[in-house]
Amino acid sequence: xxxVKRVLxxxxxxxxxxxxxxxxxxxxxxxxxxxxxxxxxxxxxxxKWLLNQSILYGPLSSxxxxxxxTEEFEEVVKNVKRNERLSKLLQKLKAQKEKIENLHFIxxx
Numbered sequence: 001x002x003x004v005k006r007v008l009x010x011x012x013x014x015x016x017x018x019x020x021x022x023x024x025x026x027x028x029x030x031x032x033x034x035x036x037x038x039x040x041x042x043x044x045x046x047x048k049w050l051l052n053q054s055i056l057y058g059p060l061s062s063x064x065x066x067x068x069x070t071e072e073f074e075e076v077v078k079n080v081k082r083n084e085r086l087s088k089l090l091q092k093l094k095a096q097k098e099k100i101e102n103l104h105f106i107x108x109x
Contacts, residue, residue: 031096038089
């Protein structure tokens with residue numbers, strides 16, 4: 001049985017609403033791309049993939065991190081602060097997160 005691909009079409013009426021949706025989608029895509037760049041750069045520097053969602057979201061959260069991966073999280077934060085490029089990427093990710101203002105979509109990315 002072959003997989004079925006479905007596309008959901010949503011019509012947005014009004015120029016202002018269309019522009020708002022377009023801006024939101026571009027901001028979300030920009031956040032995703034910067035996150036991918038950060039993961040790739042971290043992999044290149046430290047030979048580890050940052051794929052754990054809670055460890056990835058922890059540095060972006062304003063509340064910090066409190067979970068079962070505390071040691072790994074602290075190591076990641078220390079490594080990010082040690083590298084200037086990673087720390088700049090993290091600051092840009094935080095700024096982009098604030099721009100989007102929708103935590104549900106940020107967490108799903």
